[in-house]
Amino acid sequence: MLAADNARLIRQSWHINAQDWIAAVRNGEIEGRRAVTDEAIVNAVLALKPDRVLDLGCGEGWLCRALATAGIKAVGVDAVPELIAAAQRSGGGEFHVIGYEELAGLWSDIGSFPLAVCNFSLFDENLAPLLSCLKGCLRPHGRLLVQTLHPRADAAGEYRDGWRVESFSGFLGRFTQSMPWYFRTLESWSALLVDSGFDVDRVREPVDSNSGKPLSLLLQCKVSAS
Amino acid sequence: MLAADNARLIRQSWHINAQDWIAAVRNGEIEGRRAVTDEAIVNAVLALKPDRVLDLGCGEGWLCRALATAGIKAVGVDAVPELIAAAQRSGGGEFHVIGYEELAGLWSDIGSFPLAVCNFSLFDENLAPLLSCLKGCLRPHGRLLVQTLHPRADAAGEYRDGWRVESFSGFLGRFTQSMPWYFRTLESWSALLVDSGFDVDRVREPVDSNSGKPLSLLLQCKVSAS
Numbered sequence: 001m002l003a004a005d006n007a008r009l010i011r012q013s014w015h016i017n018a019q020d021w022i023a024a025v026r027n028g029e030i031e032g033r034r035a036v037t038d039e040a041i042v043n044a045v046l047a048l049k050p051d052r053v054l055d056l057g058c059g060e061g062w063l064c065r066a067l068a069t070a071g072i073k074a075v076g077v078d079a080v081p082e083l084i085a086a087a088q089r090s091g092g093g094e095f096h097v098i099g100y101e102e103l104a105g106l107w108s109d110i111g112s113f114p115l116a117v118c119n120f121s122l123f124d125e126n127l128a129p130l131l132s133c134l135k136g137c138l139r140p141h142g143r144l145l146v147q148t149l150h151p152r153a154d155a156a157g158e159y160r161d162g163w164r165v166e167s168f169s170g171f172l173g174r175f176t177q178s179m180p181w182y183f184r185t186l187e188s189w190s191a192l193l194v195d196s197g198f199d200v201d202r203v204r205e206p207v208d209s210n211s212g213k214p215l216s217l218l219l220q221c222k223v224s225a226s
Numbered sequence: 227m228l229a230a231d232n233a234r235l236i237r238q239s240w241h242i243n244a245q246d247w248i249a250a251v252r253n254g255e256i257e258g259r260r261a262v263t264d265e266a267i268v269n270a271v272l273a274l275k276p277d278r279v280l281d282l283g284c285g286e287g288w289l290c291r292a293l294a295t296a297g298i299k300a301v302g303v304d305a306v307p308e309l310i311a312a313a314q315r316s317g318g319g320e321f322h323v324i325g326y327e328e329l330a331g332l333w334s335d336i337g338s339f340p341l342a343v344c345n346f347s348l349f350d351e352n353l354a355p356l357l358s359c360l361k362g363c364l365r366p367h368g369r370l371l372v373q374t375l376h377p378r379a380d381a382a383g384e385y386r387d388g389w390r391v392e393s394f395s396g397f398l399g400r401f402t403q404s405m406p407w408y409f410r411t412l413e414s415w416s417a418l419l420v421d422s423g424f425d426v427d428r429v430r431e432p433v434d435s436n437s438g439k440p441l442s443l444l445l446q447c448k449v450s451a452s
Contacts, residue, residue: 151412152378152385158438159378159431185440186377186412190429199427203416205385212384214411225451 003125006163006180010123011079011099013179017168018082022060037216040206041119041147042066044218048143050115056103056134057121061087061095068092075110077103078121100124104133113137117145120216123181125163131196135223144198144221150205150214151186161188189219197224232389232406233350237305237325239405243394244308248286263442266432267345267373268292270444274369276341282329282360283347287313287321294318301336303329326350330359339363343371346442349407351389357422361449370424370447376431376440377412387414415445423450 014021023029045053045067055064058076060083067074074093078084079100087095098106116134124130134144151159166179184192193200198221205214240247249255267289271279276298281290284302286309293300300319304310305326313321324332342360350356360370377385392405410418419426424447431440 159433159440160438185431186429186443187431194428199425200429201425202420203412203426205411205413207385212386214385217412 007124009180013177014080016177018080022086025060025062036206036208040218044145048115052113054113054116054137056116056118059083061090063119064093100130107137112139114139115143119147125182127192128196135197138223142223146219147216150217152214159185161185193221199224235406236349239403240306242403244306248312251286251288262432262434266444270371274341278339280339280342280363282342282344285309287316289345290319326356333363338365340365341369345373351408353418354422361423364449368449372445373442376443385411387411419447425450
């Protein structure tokens with residue numbers, strides 16, 4: 001299957017699953033996320049003390065709302081209209097329906113940021129254009145936070161880049177539509193970010209204190225000096 | 227057990243195992259190393275095109291000899307006299323018996339480098355003083371390469387920093403003396419390097435093409451701008 005087909009399937013899956021996703025997030029049904037990775041991304045943002053944040057792939061807007069309670073203005077963008085509609089109804093930020101490929105033209109409208117966040121929102125294979133484009137919205141010395149799956153998440157499988165399928169089987173049977181996603185090794189993340197003009201300046205691995213297992217990889221990046 | 231005791235045991239283990247280690251390396255008995263990680267560190271060095279290299283924990287000197295064949299002058303240092311003696315007998319570089327704690331006073335003697343390499347030589351818990359000290363031998367824009375165990379190396383165990391014991395059971399029964407070593411998560415490596423004044427600017431994960439498993443973590447760092 002072509003990467004472009006998978007990118008289309010990812011968006012289609014979010015479209016079909018939108019209401020289930022909103023319910024799952026808001027009911028706290030996603031145990032690992034709620035307990036560990038949500039807190040990790042909020043703390044990583046707060047540690048950087050930004051006045052504004054761009055939340056790319058904001059979904060139903062929980063992170064923007066969390067940051068609003070800490071006095072941070074957040075702008076959330078997402079390609080899925082149903083999710084943005086839910087985010088707008090709940091408030092706590094400024095929300096726009098924007099596909100990744102439309103982002104480049106919009107920086108003049110939404111302004112520049114000291115920090116952009118991609119919280120479990122980079123599932124596509126070809127991300128270099130998006131990441132290069134993201135630099136256009138970052139102020140000098142701006143940062144990027146990417147939270148994604150941990151390299152040990154798929155410990156049984158082969159350790160190499162490739163498309164995988166998320167069946168959402170761990171989500172209380174809510175979801176009917178599976179979603180393709182692109183697994184990247186740590187080396188691949190590093191190369192992608194460097195080639196897109198970012199230095200990784202801090203790696204975090206939020207760990208489930210019960211199991212001792214890392215639940216995500218949290219990459220803090222800054223725009224390269226050169 | 228105290229960290230200082232483990233540091234002593236590490237050195238004692240190398241002392242006892244020195245001749246077996248020299249034979250194992252030179253007979254190519256360490257399959258993963260020979261096939262994948264040796265090539266990875268050599269290629270990582272060559273890609274940076276240094277004129278000189280400091281090989282910290284050089285052992286019996288194979289890396290210095292490999293770099294010499296590529297026209298790179300290498301200075302190897304190691305705390306174990308037996309290993310340095312073997313390195314000196316084989317030539318290919320300049321070799322010194324130097325414990326990590328004695329390094330700081332020696333930069334004026336051995337000069338400055340565009341690149342320092344720690345190839346499977348950082349097994350201690352308290353590495354910040356050594357890494358901070360290492361910066362003293364690096365030229366402006368100097369680099370550091372650290373090859374170490376991969377975060378998935380101990381996939382069955384808990385994913386947290388701590389002392390482990392290497393029994394060398396995979397080494398054809400040569401070694402009689404086990405060695406303590408300190409396992410670090412990726413987050414811990416990142417924090418250690420950042421706190422010691424280095425930015426990680428490229429991560430590599432040399433993979434065994436047969437098993438698909440990563441055999442090491444190879445961190446390329448540069449001295450932080452600030």
